[in-house]
Structure formats: structure tokens, C-alpha cells
Amino acid sequence: MSFSTNEFMVGDNLEILKQLPDEYVSLVYLDPPYNTGRNFGEFQDSFPSMKSYATDFLLPRLHECHRILTKDGNIVVHVEARNNHHVRMVLDEVFGEKNFRNEIIWKSGGNAKNKKQLGRYHDNLSVYSKGKNPKFNPLYHPYDDEYKKKSGAKLCEDRDEWYVTTALHNSQPDVNPRPNLRYEWNGHFQQWYASHSRMEKLHADNRLQYNKRGMPRVKRFLNEMEGIPVRDLWTDINQIQGSEKLDYPTQKPVRLLERILTLYSDAGDLVCDPFAGSGTLGRAAKNLQRNYLLIDMNAKGKEEFIKSIK
Numbered sequence: 001m002s003f004s005t006n007e008f009m010v011g012d013n014l015e016i017l018k019q020l021p022d023e024y025v026s027l028v029y030l031d032p033p034y035n036t037g038r039n040f041g042e043f044q045d046s047f048p049s050m051k052s053y054a055t056d057f058l059l060p061r062l063h064e065c066h067r068i069l070t071k072d073g074n075i076v077v078h079v080e081a082r083n084n085h086h087v088r089m090v091l092d093e094v095f096g097e098k099n100f101r102n103e104i105i106w107k108s109g110g111n112a113k114n115k116k117q118l119g120r121y122h123d124n125l126s127v128y129s130k131g132k133n134p135k136f137n138p139l140y141h142p143y144d145d146e147y148k149k150k151s152g153a154k155l156c157e158d159r160d161e162w163y164v165t166t167a168l169h170n171s172q173p174d175v176n177p178r179p180n181l182r183y184e185w186n187g188h189f190q191q192w193y194a195s196h197s198r199m200e201k202l203h204a205d206n207r208l209q210y211n212k213r214g215m216p217r218v219k220r221f222l223n224e225m226e227g228i229p230v231r232d233l234w235t236d237i238n239q240i241q242g243s244e245k246l247d248y249p250t251q252k253p254v255r256l257l258e259r260i261l262t263l264y265s266d267a268g269d270l271v272c273d274p275f276a277g278s279g280t281l282g283r284a285a286k287n288l289q290r291n292y293l294l295i296d297m298n299a300k301g302k303e304e305f306i307k308s309i310k
Contacts, residue, residue: 017064027269029271032275035050074127099132100127106234108123140226168216178191203216269290
């Protein structure tokens, strides 16, 4: 079987994965069936047991995903809390416990009422790498009004820019002694985080803010900082809305896949989704200049994907 990039293949993903070359893709994203017991029309999400789901169904597919990943590649497996621990066990077996990177909690939402237990409001995304040095591109949220309020940010009138301050002296100097950074500044003998020459430059540039005792703190302007790091709790990506919705069950938002691709792959990389559904990964890949390989057993998924990219 020949393969080309930017392709949606219909068939058994295990058999197709077996035919892919070693170290072929940089990122694999899986949103597999969850063993909910439900009939989604396009597929029956039911297995004899959760153990069978994990070991008989997912395990051989994960072995193939591991094989086709590049040495710096990552895999992201998207499931729910009820089957997450089963999936994590087989991921540990295939990729190794030491190659676990993150468990991302995505607030997926949901309004279904449940009088017997708490309603599920999130999905679990487990991230593993193939090797010790995987691709990872940190992301940052811009500083907003809430951050400014909580951090005590102030407006510098001279520059008309917002800033926060951080300490310049080490409050536990004996834990990490740095004799070369111990000197007197403005009447205070401390172990500082900046050299004396650096301190002089900060003072000359109006980068120091002094308290009533004359102890300095350094001004850090928000427009010079990277932003608020994206962490492992994602509450800012809503479920599918408007024209993004296709006629296919269990569809995920394009923005969610765009974030995953940005974090764990680079422009020009080949990314793969063996449970492609309606091809959301492909839509995100097109938006971010990645190449894609989509696989699904349902021809309707391919039809919906083709409609979505016209």
C-alpha cells in the first residue's frame, strides 16, 4: 500500500497502521471509542469489558503508534475518567512510565442531569513521548484584567505600561550561598539576585521600586514577559459551536486540536489520527501548516471531512 500526506484512509486502523513505515509521524492523536455501550449510529461503542477494551483493542494499536512515531514524537490519547486508568496502564506498558508527560483535563462541558452521581464535566488527555527529548512548544495566555488584579499589577505612568514587581534579594542565602552577590545596596546588605553592575543599570533605567525601608524590588513589564503559561487544566475551549458542527457524533472542537498540534508538533510535521471520525485533526493541521494522515473505518467521516475543507 502506498501512502501520501494529507490523506483520509477508510479501513481498519490496525491493519493500516501496520503498513506505515517506522518513525513516520511526529504526533499521534487518538480519540478512540470509550466503551460507553452506546450506539452512535456510525459505530457501536461497546466491548465485552473494560479490560478487553484496553488490552485487546487499544494495546495492539498503541504498539503500532509507538513504532511509527519519530524519536522526538508524542502521543495524545483522549478519553474520559471512567476508562482513563485502564488506558494509562496500557500506555505505561507501551511507552514506559518515565515517558509520561502530562494528563490534561479539558472542561468539555455538558448539561445532562444526573440524580445518582455527579455529572461528568471534563475529558482526560494523556500525553506520552517516545523518547527523552520530545517536541514541546510552550504556550502562553495574554495577561488579562483578572491577572492584573490578582498580581497587583500597576501602571507605570512614565511608560504607560503595566508591570508587576518581584523580589531582588534571597531570603535564605545560606541555602544557596553566592558570596559574589552579597553586597550593600541602599543601606541593605543582602545576597541579591543581580550583580552590583546589573543593579546599577536597573536603578538608572527606573526599573527598581523601593519600599519605605528602601528595599528594592524589580519592575517586570507585562509586555516584555511571555504571558501566563498554559498548564494542564483547560477551561477556555468550548464545545463545538455554530458552523463548525458536522453531521458526525463525538466531534471535538477544532480549537482543541489546534492547541494540541501547536504544543506537540512543528509546522511541516506529519500528524496522524487513527480514529479520525469527521477529521477534526486534519482541519486543525491545515490551519497550522501541518501534514496529516487520517484513518477511520466509517466512510461517512471522510465524506464529512471533505465537505468541511471545501
